[in-house]
Amino acid sequence: MSTDNMNTALATDTATSEVIRPKISDYRRHLLICTGPRCAPDGAAQDLFDSLGAKFKAAGLNDGELRVKRSRVGCFAACKGGPVMCVQPDGTWYYNVTPAHMDRIITEHLVGGQPVQELVFHQGPTGG
Numbered sequence: 001m002s003t004d005n006m007n008t009a010l011a012t013d014t015a016t017s018e019v020i021r022p023k024i025s026d027y028r029r030h031l032l033i034c035t036g037p038r039c040a041p042d043g044a045a046q047d048l049f050d051s052l053g054a055k056f057k058a059a060g061l062n063d064g065e066l067r068v069k070r071s072r073v074g075c076f077a078a079c080k081g082g083p084v085m086c087v088q089p090d091g092t093w094y095y096n097v098t099p100a101h102m103d104r105i106i107t108e109h110l111v112g113g114q115p116v117q118e119l120v121f122h123q124g125p126t127g128g
Contacts, residue, residue: 027069029110032086033097036075039082046072048083048102059106068110081121090115091124 031052035045052070053062061068078084081095085105092115094105101119109115115123 024069025063025067027067028065029068029090030088031068031070032073032076032088033070034074034076034078034082034084035072036079038075038079039084044098045083048097048099051099051102055102055106059111061106061110066111078121087115092120093122093124094119095121 033045033049034040035049039045049070049072056062056068056070060066076084076086078093078095083095083097085094085097086092087094087105087109090109092109094101094116096119097105101116104116105119
């Protein structure tokens with residue numbers, strides 16, 4: 001098939017197929033957790049991420065006004081002191097997020113609205 005024929009075929013396929021818009025439920029905050037191998041090589045970050053469903057449900061963060069969305073990222077380029085986590089839109093960056101630290105972050109920051117300052121290594125422009 002010539003390049004012109006391939007371009008025409010691609011244009012036709014694209015023009016005839018409908019793109020479905022994704023849907024996401026409303027949320028108040030978005031947690032981004034680095035699960036890359038340099039951040040927490042022992043798998044602690046993935047374990048932390050996997051624990052969040054139950055922790056959010058217990059704290060009332062799985063739905064409603066305080067709902068928190070969570071996502072894994074491959075690398076923040078902040079590769080020391082992991083697991084590393086960022087809370088958006090607050091711009092609050094946490095390090096050494098152990099399960100016990102996560103419990104404090106949930107209670108004090110995500111529910112109570114106050115970042116856990118001794119675990120914060122960077123505060124973005126929104127100020128928390």
